[in-house]
Amino acid sequence: MDIQPILAALRRHKAGTILIALQIALTLAIVCNALFIIHQRLSRMNEPSGVDEANIFVIQNLWGEQYSTQEALERIQEDLAALRQVPGVQDVTPSNQYPFKGGGWDNLITLKPDQRTETTDASYFAGDEHFLGALGEKLIAGRDFRPDEVQSRGLREKMNPSVAIVSKPLADKLYPHGDALGKSFYAMTSAPVTIVGIVDVLQRSDVGTWSVPYAGESMVVPIRMAMPWGGYYIVRTKPGQLTAAMRAAPKALYAENRMRMIDSKDGVLSFAEVRHRAFERDRGMAILMSIICAVLLAITAAGIVGLTSFWVGQRRRQIGVRRALGATHRDILSYFMTENLLISLAGVALGVLLTFGLNLWLVTRFTLSVLPLTYVLGGIVILLLLGQGAVFAPALRASRVPPIEATRPA
Amino acid sequence: MLKMTHLSKVYRTEVVETYALRDFNIDVKEGEFVAVTGPSGSGKTTFLTIAGLLETFTGGTYHLDNLDVSNLDDNARSKIRNEKIGFIFQAFNLIPDLNVFDNVEVPLRYRGMKAPERKERIMGALERVGLASRAKHYPAELSGGQQQRVAIARALAGSPRLLLADEPTGNLDTQMARGVMELLEEIHRDGATIVMVTHDPELAARAQRNVHIIDGQVVDLAEDPRFHTAYAAAAGQVRG
Numbered sequence A: 001m002d003i004q005p006i007l008a009a010l011r012r013h014k015a016g017t018i019l020i021a022l023q024i025a026l027t028l029a030i031v032c033n034a035l036f037i038i039h040q041r042l043s044r045m046n047e048p049s050g051v052d053e054a055n056i057f058v059i060q061n062l063w064g065e066q067y068s069t070q071e072a073l074e075r076i077q078e079d080l081a082a083l084r085q086v087p088g089v090q091d092v093t094p095s096n097q098y099p100f101k102g103g104g105w106d107n108l109i110t111l112k113p114d115q116r117t118e119t120t121d122a123s124y125f126a127g128d129e130h131f132l133g134a135l136g137e138k139l140i141a142g143r144d145f146r147p148d149e150v151q152s153r154g155l156r157e158k159m160n161p162s163v164a165i166v167s168k169p170l171a172d173k174l175y176p177h178g179d180a181l182g183k184s185f186y187a188m189t190s191a192p193v194t195i196v197g198i199v200d201v202l203q204r205s206d207v208g209t210w211s212v213p214y215a216g217e218s219m220v221v222p223i224r225m226a227m228p229w230g231g232y233y234i235v236r237t238k239p240g241q242l243t244a245a246m247r248a249a250p251k252a253l254y255a256e257n258r259m260r261m262i263d264s265k266d267g268v269l270s271f272a273e274v275r276h277r278a279f280e281r282d283r284g285m286a287i288l289m290s291i292i293c294a295v296l297l298a299i300t301a302a303g304i305v306g307l308t309s310f311w312v313g314q315r316r317r318q319i320g321v322r323r324a325l326g327a328t329h330r331d332i333l334s335y336f337m338t339e340n341l342l343i344s345l346a347g348v349a350l351g352v353l354l355t356f357g358l359n360l361w362l363v364t365r366f367t368l369s370v371l372p373l374t375y376v377l378g379g380i381v382i383l384l385l386l387g388q389g390a391v392f393a394p395a396l397r398a399s400r401v402p403p404i405e406a407t408r409p410a
Numbered sequence B: 001m002l003k004m005t006h007l008s009k010v011y012r013t014e015v016v017e018t019y020a021l022r023d024f025n026i027d028v029k030e031g032e033f034v035a036v037t038g039p040s041g042s043g044k045t046t047f048l049t050i051a052g053l054l055e056t057f058t059g060g061t062y063h064l065d066n067l068d069v070s071n072l073d074d075n076a077r078s079k080i081r082n083e084k085i086g087f088i089f090q091a092f093n094l095i096p097d098l099n100v101f102d103n104v105e106v107p108l109r110y111r112g113m114k115a116p117e118r119k120e121r122i123m124g125a126l127e128r129v130g131l132a133s134r135a136k137h138y139p140a141e142l143s144g145g146q147q148q149r150v151a152i153a154r155a156l157a158g159s160p161r162l163l164l165a166d167e168p169t170g171n172l173d174t175q176m177a178r179g180v181m182e183l184l185e186e187i188h189r190d191g192a193t194i195v196m197v198t199h200d201p202e203l204a205a206r207a208q209r210n211v212h213i214i215d216g217q218v219v220d221l222a223e224d225p226r227f228h229t230a231y232a233a234a235a236g237q238v239r240g
């Protein structure tokens, strides 16, 4: 189909043409960015935590009374011993936090003690020599903590660990040449921390978007931390024993010492539940964005169907004339399909600019990353197909206008 | 060129059956200029639309250029309309969204003609109807007579063998009607077969042969001069 006469005719229908092109442009801009956000949220949700998720649960233990640091440390040791007696329990560690907890501890990391701006930020896990075992983490380099390295500390005491196990993303950020093992870094203290072990994946405790630039960067230090309010126990069970152990664990703790509170609803969480809760907002956002996309696409399609139907009705006579002058069904069909393609192309051309404009705003306003080109290309394909799909029914109706229509009295 | 035998056309609605044409016989020879006359509602337009393959018929046979057209599919009919037939309608039927040049180009594009040849033919046809200088104008910017001449140029540009005109001067004043008629005569002299429906006895008289239709049937007035005068008088009253 030749486009010149179609363009010429469109110039005589500016209002409708511009309206639909603008609608397509806006839809493209919003859908591209929304799909990108959806994809980012979904891929965050599906990121591996690094821990043995199927066999892990977490207990949040609140002391019923104020303990001194020394008392708290003793209670913790008693609790750990009690938990190890629970049938099905494989390993357990005390901890200040766990992956995907939301919020939590993190430290700015530098490579030199007097460095002004940080090299990066790491999620800060404090556990004992059972930490890796209790989380089901596997070392890819170096060694686990030795029992004699583990310090016991009250919350307000100075923490100056000399060794740490770090996640691979943190190791690579600090030492990009893959030679992090044995090297050291500084975490808010003037004493160097030596990297003695590296694990492949250990997700951060926080799940907010602020830490996206530091994704997956975590460190574990050998500190048994006595927090005045209580703390967390991360428990790993033997395969298939999770449910039973989750039920038995709080009973064992209460039996050992009644002066505590373990919330009946949120006090014992399987790791599956931890993950589910961590990404509730992301899931909600993804659903909302999907609905917005679907509604926008539906409105745009409806606009195209409406305008084309109106134009077909308006042009019945000239369609008849074209048929009388030799146009086939296909000529008429392709006239309207091509007309829509031209409007859509103008729309997406403008839309690409709007898309990057909107993305730029999202990048500066919120911490969204720069939209990959594939999303724009995908969006363009979606909108062109949508346009062609929407225009097909009215175009088909147009192609069925009989040539005799040319002779009907006006 | 155009031969219909025992042709009939029935319009069926839920309540009535209208025989627009019945036992309709006509034979237009190659190169003839035939004027079709008859009272309103007698079936003139129906005849022309069937002749031009704009519509199918109910019974009988129709041979166009020795080809039985009754079993042609829609694409074949479109191709014949495009290549062999030129239409001139009473209401001009130019496409309002296209300028004069683009209007004349429409049938040539459907023929798949290359741009340089299209341009040559369009300008040739527009020169012939005296409107070459108006190529960039839109139909709404032209008078009725000019629009009809554009329509004639559009019909001419494809060099059709058969030109079908349904009251081409019906919407024009006498002066403009004469101009259109002179154009048609010129086209006829160049070899085209022309079938023209008209209410105007003066124009009808200038054709080689008059065919009179009454109630969907043909009466050949050329063979009976008495009918001719009677019709002329009747037509005069209708027009008055």
Ligand SMILES: Nc1ncnc2c1ncn2[C@@H]1O[C@H](COP(=O)(O)OP(=O)(O)O)[C@@H](O)[C@H]1O
Binding pocket: B011, B012, B018, B019, B020, B038, B039, B040, B041, B042, B043, B044, B045, B046, B047
């Ligand atoms: N589409 C149609 N549906 C029903 N009846 C029609 C239709 N077209 C024409 N007719 C009828 O056929 C007859 C012939 O019409 P037409 O060929 O238009 O006459 P003319 O052109 O001589 O005035 C008329 O009675 C008219 O009402």
Ligand SMILES: [Mg+2]
Binding pocket: B044, B045, B046
């Ligand atoms: Mg008529």
